[in-house]
Amino acid sequence: MSAKIKHAEVTAAHEGIAEMIVCIEFDNGGLTEVTLDAMAVDALLNSAGASSVEELKGISWERVRDALTVSYNRF
Amino acid sequence: MLDVLIKNGRIVDGSGMPGYLGDVAIKDGRIVKTGNVQEAATTTIEAAGKTVAPGFIDPHTHFDAQLLWDGCAKPAMEHGITTIVPGNCSLSLAPLKAEHRPKLVGMFNQIEEMPIRAFEEGIEWTWQTFPEFVARIKQGLAINVAQLVGHSVLRLWVMGDAAMERTATDQELDDMKALLRECLEAGAIGLSTSFVDMDEKLQPVPSRYAAAAEVDGLAEVLGEYGRILQIVNEFYDVDLTIARIDQLAEISLRHKIKTTFSPLFVNNTEIAAVEKIMQRVDEQFARGAQVWPQVQTRPIDISFSFAVPSLLFIRLPSWYGIMRFGSHDEIVAAFQDQEKRQQLTTAAAVMGPLWDRLVLRQVNSAANQELVGKSLAEIAASRNCTALDAMIDLSLEEDLDAHFLAGNMGHNDDSKVGALLGNPNVHIGASDGGAHILSFSTYGDTGYLLGHFVREAGLMSIESAVKKITHDTANIWGIPERGLLKPGYIADVTIFDASTIDRGHEYYVQDVPGEGSRYVRDAVGVETVLVAGHVAYSAVDGYSETPRGSVLPEAII
Numbered sequence: 001m002s003a004k005i006k007h008a009e010v011t012a013a014h015e016g017i018a019e020m021i022v023c024i025e026f027d028n029g030g031l032t033e034v035t036l037d038a039m040a041v042d043a044l045l046n047s048a049g050a051s052s053v054e055e056l057k058g059i060s061w062e063r064v065r066d067a068l069t070v071s072y073n074r075f
Numbered sequence: 076m077l078d079v080l081i082k083n084g085r086i087v088d089g090s091g092m093p094g095y096l097g098d099v100a101i102k103d104g105r106i107v108k109t110g111n112v113q114e115a116a117t118t119t120i121e122a123a124g125k126t127v128a129p130g131f132i133d134p135h136t137h138f139d140a141q142l143l144w145d146g147c148a149k150p151a152m153e154h155g156i157t158t159i160v161p162g163n164c165s166l167s168l169a170p171l172k173a174e175h176r177p178k179l180v181g182m183f184n185q186i187e188e189m190p191i192r193a194f195e196e197g198i199e200w201t202w203q204t205f206p207e208f209v210a211r212i213k214q215g216l217a218i219n220v221a222q223l224v225g226h227s228v229l230r231l232w233v234m235g236d237a238a239m240e241r242t243a244t245d246q247e248l249d250d251m252k253a254l255l256r257e258c259l260e261a262g263a264i265g266l267s268t269s270f271v272d273m274d275e276k277l278q279p280v281p282s283r284y285a286a287a288a289e290v291d292g293l294a295e296v297l298g299e300y301g302r303i304l305q306i307v308n309e310f311y312d313v314d315l316t317i318a319r320i321d322q323l324a325e326i327s328l329r330h331k332i333k334t335t336f337s338p339l340f341v342n343n344t345e346i347a348a349v350e351k352i353m354q355r356v357d358e359q360f361a362r363g364a365q366v367w368p369q370v371q372t373r374p375i376d377i378s379f380s381f382a383v384p385s386l387l388f389i390r391l392p393s394w395y396g397i398m399r400f401g402s403h404d405e406i407v408a409a410f411q412d413q414e415k416r417q418q419l420t421t422a423a424a425v426m427g428p429l430w431d432r433l434v435l436r437q438v439n440s441a442a443n444q445e446l447v448g449k450s451l452a453e454i455a456a457s458r459n460c461t462a463l464d465a466m467i468d469l470s471l472e473e474d475l476d477a478h479f480l481a482g483n484m485g486h487n488d489d490s491k492v493g494a495l496l497g498n499p500n501v502h503i504g505a506s507d508g509g510a511h512i513l514s515f516s517t518y519g520d521t522g523y524l525l526g527h528f529v530r531e532a533g534l535m536s537i538e539s540a541v542k543k544i545t546h547d548t549a550n551i552w553g554i555p556e557r558g559l560l561k562p563g564y565i566a567d568v569t570i571f572d573a574s575t576i577d578r579g580h581e582y583y584v585q586d587v588p589g590e591g592s593r594y595v596r597d598a599v600g601v602e603t604v605l606v607a608g609h610v611a612y613s614a615v616d617g618y619s620e621t622p623r624g625s626v627l628p629e630a631i632i
Contacts, residue, residue, distance in 0.1 A: 011484075011485060018377050018389075021342070028565025033310040038384055041386060052390070053390055
């Protein structure tokens with residue numbers, strides 16, 4: 001599987017903080033959206049070597065998975 | 076002789092039927108007649124030009140602690156609310172053993188942002204059991220309370236520390252079921268649980284350690300009493316939310332109970348999510364299940380200060396980099412350095428008009444207090460600078476502890492939110508009244524519904540909106556004899572001006588025990604509120620000194 005980030009957007013979370021939603025596109029054109037908190041976004045930017053949200057486009061879904069794991073594991 | 080006669084109002088009775096001009100007669104706390112009433116009354120309220128509706132019911136609140144120092148749940152009643160449902164999201168103040176009080180206070184602090192000092196200075200812990208708690212809150216209760224029992228506290232009572240470690244044994248589940256029965260017989264409206272929340276140690280709350288069979292077993296008890304189950308779903312994930320809807324549907328069908336989940340909101344960057352979730356809700360309703368999504372009326376605002384990194388700045392790498400990697404002193408230095416500051420303000424131009432409409436929410440210095448509540452555009456005009464410069468200067472003046480509000484950043488597409496609110500399978504709620512008090516105001520959602528969605532946007536009729544927050548809510552939650560202006564019903568009544576009703580501006584006020592503060596909104600256009608046939612609040616005279624609230628439903632004797 002070589003799903004990639006199609007785009008990413010900042011969104012307003014229920015608790016009144018900013019979060020980010022990344023849209024991942026699969027090989028067959030299917031789309032899914034994943035919500036990242038601030039720590040996951042930090043991890044994703046770091047692993048992708050990206051300095052802006054636009055640079056996340058085309059990044060592999062595995063980096064998103066790993067970024068979420070970083071966020072989850074802080075607990 | 077009647078006790079109260081409300082004359083010449085436009086009666087919107089909660090049924091959804093068209094409003095009509097008439098009178099409402101009240102005696103012994105109940106409505107005795109509607110229409111044209113000629114009988115004399117001890118008290119007559121002239122309501123010409125006003126709307127007379129059943130008292131509003133707020134089904135998702137966290138007023139649990141506040142009720143112990145404020146039986147009115149201010150300012151909820153000023154907004155026309157006559158019944159509140161505390162105890163949501165697996166957290167209630169009873170049943171609770173003395174040794175678990177610090178744990179519960181920690182969870183309320185973490186999840187609902189209730190200050191610990193408010194618990195320490197505002198509460199005298201005189202109860203442990205649910206019946207004892209009901210007896211305590213009845214003292215001085217001005218608003219009606221339909222109290223949920225929190226699943227997390229049931230687990231703590233029965234399992235102790237193991238509640239935060241593992242699933243329950245068969246014996247422990249039996250003990251929880253017996254404890255839940257005791258609560259329901261003492262007047263609890265139902266059970267709340269959470270699949271999302273974290274405790275003060277950032278560990279899952281006790282309810283999250285429950286196996287599906289435990290939730291089902293407790294729901295079986297709810298079925299014995301015809302009571303409701305409320306959950307916090309994984310609202311950040313569409314697929315998990317749909318899985319929870321399916322789980323609730325099976326519970327609803329198996330035990331013949333109503334269930335509700337919250338929150339559901341229109342996410343501007345994940346538009347399809349609501350459609351997918353509502354499709355599954357509709358399918359489950361078609362099967363006969365009752366799975367009510369709760370939708371809030373107010374838009375979601377984002378708050379931030381430069382003391383904590385916010386993703387609001389993710390599109391500005393130079394800003395986000397400083398916030399993300401810089402220490403407090405480095406951020407201050409960057410703002411003070413003219414060259415660096417110029418680079419930052421130039422880069423920020425890409426965010427366009429956002430800066431102008433940011434609102435200054437909170438500062439510590441006396442000198443800037445008068446600016447709180449003003450937009451950065453207003454402040455910039457008075458300081459003869461740009462909004463961005465005003466934001467940076469205020470942050471420096473406040474040692475980075477200046478808080479800003481980016482309003483209407485989510486759940487703010489009127490057409491989509493309006494359609495959702497009007498959906499017959501949607502329950503209007505999720506206000507979180509009494510919680511998140513240091514982040515935003517959780518009061519005035521009903522005013523926003525009637526002012527914005529009904530009057531300004533014209534997306535709902537007033538009859539439909541009133542029905543949603545009165546009769547529908549009473550039906551969903553099993554609150555008897557309330558929610559309609561109908562002879563025989565208890566006279567909880569809200570009289571308001573449909574041409575002005577709204578939520579007022581948000582402001583910060585110090586009125587929480589322990590010298591605490593909170594964000595609140597005053598009501599606009601709500602004239603008189605009656606609880607059980609007595610004037611409990613009026614815009615002219617304020618609150619009644621005689622509390623008339625009840626705990627609903629009454630205990631089973």
